[in-house]
Amino acid sequence: MHLDHPTTFPQRHTHSSPVRSDGSRRALRIGLGGPVGSGKTATVAALCRALREELSIAVITNDIYTREDAEHLLREAVLPPERITAVETGACPHTAIRDDISANLEAVEDLEDAVGPLDLVLVESGGDNLTATFSRGLVDAQMFVIDVAGGDDIPRKGGPGVTGSDLLVVNKTDLAPHVGSDLDAMARDAAEQRGELPVVFQSLRSEDGVKTVADWVRERIAAWIAA
Amino acid sequence: MSRSALLILADGRFPAGGHAHSGGAEAAVAAGRITDAVSLHAFCRGRLHTAGLVAAALAAAAADGVEPLALDEAADARTASAALRTASRRLGRQLMRAAHAAWPDPQLDALAAALPRGAHQPVVLGVAARAGGLGPLDAAHCAAYESVGGPATAVVRLLGLDPFDATAVLAGLGPDLDTVAERAVTAARSAAVQGVEALPAASAPLLDIGAETHAARATRLFAS
């Protein structure tokens, strides 16, 4: 009988263990959710560029049609190809990040098998609706990315992503004057929905536009390692 | 036996990855072989009596205590398509994770340790059923039902088929499901005595060909 090679990561097949077999903490997993076209993939790409020198990063995309977001990241060459993988979601991207996270957990372990221990795994959801959120079994923290062009009433409408995410990112602020979105109103509504939870307004067109979000990730990493 | 364990294991919401697989239905829809509830029924019936029977017999044998590594080899030989072997092992890993949470058991751990890249899904299903206190017939029913439940759900998403029609297709296959589960258990009992070659090896050429066609497609909704 041909047996598989001994595994370097025997936490395989378990769920939600925060430590590896050697006692070190596994990679921090951060989810990025939000509606179609709000700039999740662009935010992932910008975060990779900002953090790849200081952290060992990998990305998992949950596409609707196979690999389009993964291929976008590959074309942009934000990470070497072996650090980017796509999970197929059977036409239900929210199922793969919330109700049945097994394929995403497999993908995390496959990435660590392929490239060695990671510090950070970014899990991007397929563009879905305002109710799609990540399971706590899959990610340790999640950000919800909306954009000003999608309507300045999204924060007011709420929904689990807007109200409960660890970070709300309002993207494409450079477009606000052109689409007639009221950023102050969005900030007020978001604060009302989210209480103390942070909100970031960003434009990836400006230089170092992802800095605030990247700093938030750095803080998360520091807290994760210290925990 | 524990009937509630059977319901949990057979539940489409059991988090073991099945939702992302169409059981060959997406390829058959793309080729125009499934267009409505009638052709879905014909597809499911053919799959049930071929791939479904083989999976049910493997699961029944594993639940009966037949050596899982021998069953895994038997599954490899009965899965000609490389794309289907990959899908089956991946689903086996995902099921292992869910089963490990539901019914922790040394037999599951031993199988995971021997094949960390994943055992074939029906073999894991049988060992999981055993861990949950279920018998070979329950395991066979689970595998048989999965072999048609996956395609039916997928076709609802792919064709916008009326979900009531899809459910009626599954209900209509009830007698076939019972027959296949019973055949599978008989074969599993023979395999316990005569070895794994006594297990059925029913193949479906178009499922094998379609699996490779599907794997080569740039755009698809389901993993297999």
Add this chain to the structure above:
Amino acid sequence: MTVTSTSGASRTEPPAPPGDTSRVSATARIEARPDGRGGTALPLLAGAGPLAPRRTRAPVPGEAHVTLVGAMSAPLGGDRLAVEVGVAPGARLRVTASGATLALPGAGSDPADYRIRLTVGQDATLHWLPEPLVSVCGSALRQTTCAELAPGARLLLREEQVLGRHGEPCGRLTTRLTVRRAGRPLLDQELDCGPGAPPGWDGPAVLAGHRAIGQLLLVQPEFESGPVQPQTLGEYAALTPLGGPAALVTAVAPDALTLRTILDEAASDLLNDRFEAVRS
């Protein structure tokens, strides 16, 4: 498709009542071994009943070539036929047939049973390339092909099933192909078609109305380090690596000629290493 007919005398008689002695039970045997001069000798070449193996001129130096002649009007229902082929270590044997095998209705309801057993030793080569098996309306046949391969054996095997002669419905045909290598299962596939077969066999998951089904299997040690890349060969055929060092082409077609064209092309590409290998 060409179907040669050289029926033996017993086949021209009216069907005998069930249970009588006219049912054939026969085993043909072929053994090949190196002749010590770089060629292959055939120390055993024994026909039986309707099965007559004949040595024919080998197209390839070092290889022995045997043609199965006259197997075509057998088996009838109730017949028990077998072919046993042994290729000793280092020998090279090619077996072909002079025409298609027709499964015909017999006197009783018993299915015919046709067993093919192939044993290939270390560094030995067998090309098992029979003509199609045609399931005639009203017939019932169970064919099993078992190949037992040494770790360094090479096997090229082609099987074709044709469901009915032109325009007729087929009989019941059950074929199982079991290949073991180094004592472990490599491939195990069964196809069950025709009246009485489990439902769905002609439906969209299995055959979808195709009347010719074929497999082409190449087992060779070279695939251990460089397995073929899976690929489709048109809409109704695919090449896939197996779990061991082997490549399998599965094809369905509307007729035997179309099927043969697909399999011949694939065989030529496989033997000449024209398919892309997986780079590891």
